Amino acid sequence: EVRLLESGGGLVQPGGSLRLSCAASGFTFGAYAMSWVRQAPGRGPEWVSGITPSGYNTYYADSVKGRFTISRDSAENTLYLQMGGLSAEDTAIYYCAKYTAGLDGFDVWGQGTKVTVSS
Amino acid sequence: SSELTQDPAVSVALGQTVKITCQGDSLRRYYASWYRQRPGQAPVLVLYDKDNRPSGIPERFSGSRSGNTASLTIAETQAEDEADYFCNCRDSSGYHWVFGGGTRLTVL
Numbered sequence: 001e002v003r004l005l006e007s008g009g010g011l012v013q014p015g016g017s018l019r020l021s022c023a024a025s026g027f028t029f030g031a032y033a034m035s036w037v038r039q040a041p042g043r044g045p046e047w048v049s050g051i052t053p054s055g056y057n058t059y060y061a062d063s064v065k066g067r068f069t070i071s072r073d074s075a076e077n078t079l080y081l082q083m084g085g086l087s088a089e090d091t092a093i094y095y096c097a098k099y100t101a102g103l104d105g106f107d108v109w110g111q112g113t114k115v116t117v118s119s
Numbered sequence: 120s121s122e123l124t125q126d127p128a129v130s131v132a133l134g135q136t137v138k139i140t141c142q143g144d145s146l147r148r149y150y151a152s153w154y155r156q157r158p159g160q161a162p163v164l165v166l167y168d169k170d171n172r173p174s175g176i177p178e179r180f181s182g183s184r185s186g187n188t189a190s191l192t193i194a195e196t197q198a199e200d201e202a203d204y205f206c207n208c209r210d211s212s213g214y215h216w217v218f219g220g221g222t223r224l225t226v227l
Contacts, residue, residue: 035216037216037218043220044125044205044218044219044220044221045154045162045205045207045218046218047207047215047216047217047218050214050215050216059214059215061215095161095162103152103164103167103168103171103173104149104150104152104167104168104209105152105164105167105168105207106152106154106162106164106207107164107167107173109161109162109163110161111160111161112161
């Protein structure tokens with residue numbers, strides 16, 4: 001079964017940092033691009049960051065560029081998102097999503113991990 | 120603009136057909152993907168590449184595109200189709216992604 005399992009969310013103070021993880025199983029992790037997508041309460045999803053299968057190329061939404069870093073460890077089948085300079089606007093459920101080029105879409109999503117930025 | 124615009128809410132009678140639309144300049148160049156999200160759950164891909172369904176998605180779901188507008192059509196709507204639906208495609212750079220604000224589908 002193809003599965004993504006996020007972890008690392010929680011309550012963090014404004015200006016703080018947090019590292020999210022996404023454990024992948026059931027597919028050849030190193031063969032697929034991956035992304036982080038977040039969803040604030042009552043809002044539509046917002047693409048945050050993406051990484052190519054090799055990890056060589058990374059992409060960021062303007063809203064997080066310079067503050068967030070995406071990375072992957074294919075030996076551990078894990079995707080990461082290092083978040084810094086957090087503000088209330090970053091409060092959301094963060095999903096990792098598998099991108100399949102043949103579909104040009106995100107065909108597998110994790111259950112999400114909740115990040116709350118508040119003092 | 121790289122934004123995608125959706126009607127916030129749509130309702131349909133049980134068994135009838137409903138069309139959910141998504142507008143944006145990027146749709147002139149890229150096909151939309153569509154996702155269904157039930158309360159408390161993660162989004163699920165229901166349509167990609169304009170009119171293709173992942174395995175497990177019923178044939179009642181279909182898609183189309185005209186100009187800057189993509190559409191998701193659900194025929195013979197069932198109670199289980201009640202959910203939020205989001206469109207998604209690449210932005211003008213081709214390397215980033217945008218989502219619509221979502222349409223809440225209510226089945227009457």
